[in-house]
Amino acid sequence: MYKILLIEDDTSLFQEIKERLKQWSYEVYGIHDFSQVMQGFAQVNPDLTIIDIQLPMFDGFHWCRMIRDHSNVPIVFLSSRDHPTDMVMSMNLGADDFVQKPFHLDVLVAKIQAILRRVYHYSTEESELKTWLEATVDKERNRVTNEVGAIELTKNEIIILSMLIERKNRIVTRDELINRLWDDQRFVSDNTLTVNVNRLRKKLAEIGLGGAIETKVGQGYMALEKL
Template sequence: MNKILVIEDDIKLSSFIKEFIEKYAYNVVLINDFNNIETEFFETKPDLILLDINLPYSDGFQLCRAFRRESDVPIIFISARSSEFEQIRGLEMGADDYIVKPFSFELLLAKIQASFRRVCGEYKSSNGLLLNKKNFEISINNNVLELSKKEFQLLNKLVLNEDVIVTREELLEELWDETFFVDDHTLTVNVTRLRNKLAMLGLLDVIKTKRGLGYIYQSKVLIL
């Protein structure tokens, strides 16, 4: 489960962020001591940072620079400073993105997911399964397997929504153009083929059927 460190002194906002983001299977950690932010950063070892600029005892820009000296973890500024100059400055300090307050939590989630996807140009699920969009290959523990384009698109959609149910309608829309008629059985066949290929890598029962709803990718399973 990816860990997100929220460095935001607005307690109400940080609590709302934590409550919303954790619905999507992220582990969200809030800063407790604004006098020792860098210490908490090293202790937390986050996979991504949400960073305010105006902080007690600290400046977000300088913190970003300090983090960059030690880590390449994705950093997203969340700030009420809306000028183009401030946004450019944030990016020049090493941030990956900049969101201006007020913002929607849906936009924040999209920015977080995009930042994780940009890392290495690949997507890695929490059980170590690596998806390579360039050649439709998946791998785990150096074992590599090639998927068809449809199988890869299907797995990619499920992994990006890990631990969240994806409806059959969403998957049909993702995989096939609306001008191309596909019946429900076609999706079932593709899911079965994908499950069989994942089993070849030792991943058993990671794609679960939610009757009447759709499918869910859950990686906390036995890897043989």
């Protein structure tokens, strides 16, 4: 049974979403003190987090940043605002999807199911360790280690890296990566994938692998077999 943390200050909407998710056997938890969101997050230790952008005290973007400092848990944003920058910012902060209010609850459930299936089933099916450039890539723990050190990756980053490694020295197109990462591409700008790849590169640079992913302009990316 998956645990979902719903960070939503509209009590009627919270209860509506909670009741529908309970029908699908999800455990749903909320936040009572919006100045203590991270404490609530730590207590629940959810499998997926849903965050409204407009919240008391601090907005959802703030809490997304805080969560990303500690966890790679999938994040879905809810928002009544329809400005494209909100959608782009959500993805750039590492969110997995963006749902604009008003929405049909069945759509939200379908998105949640798709994310959980993609993130956790992918991890189960692809849990073996991989060796790449004398580094160990642990797809189950979202971790890359070598003699220099270790880095922790988000779910999106480990999926990108895994796809590239599986096809070393061959180009993986941007469309292939976007299709694998995001079910609903309406909210994915061309820059969103670039941001994810650049973030992955920065982390790889921490263990001496900063130049291990090449950009093929107008095509996609390629993981090198040798440095």
